[in-house]
Amino acid sequence: LMSSASEEKPLSKLSPFAVQKGFQAIAGTLKSTKKLRDGSFLVECSRRTQAENLLKTVHFVDRPVHVSVHKTLNSSRGVIRCRDLSDMSETEIRDELQTQGVVEVHRVTVKKEGKVIPTNTLFLTFNRPDLPKEIVVGYLKVKVELFVPNPLRCFNCNKFGHTSQRCRTTAKCQRCGKDKHEEQCEGPLICSNCKGPHAVSAKDCL
Structure with missing residues (x-):
């Protein structure tokens, strides 16, 4: 996500040609480029090196800019159900699954007769936009379903x-x-x- 660092020089005032040439010079051909309502640009990269080059950018064409990773479009959330993880904490599960891109784990709980009871259902947040169909939990292969809030x-x-x-x-x-x-x-x-x-x-x- 690229936004202008100067109110006097908004990115929205740049011509489409200047924008295209600016991104081409920094990262080459991008997967997609979209101008948002506030005048900032949302870009999707094809390769990690493109993202790395963009995140180092402080000047774009002739104006100062801020570049940051989008908070939600670079991650995905899934649901797994696994009885064998019932005795493990959320932190322990996350640490074991980090190599598969898991950055956050949340166990679903239910209330019964005034008591909070943990379930075998877990919400997983992955550090990539494409959700895997399954993950490896030790010796088990567990199906990952799309999380629908x-x-x-x-x-x-x-x-x-x-x-x-x-x-x-x-x-x-x-x-x-x-x-x-x-x-x-x-x-x-x-x-x-x-x-x-x-x-x-x-x-x-x-």
């Missing part, structure tokens, strides 16, 4: 795609789906999104 849901109106801080509609009850009331809701379970017989937070909501 829960969709963003507003706790005010219960709709998806925004947070309560940006909500501009009437608050809804999470139980009956009607306008929110102060007293404890005793109405029937009705999802305000799909109108099904369940709370709006139900994981099986369609």
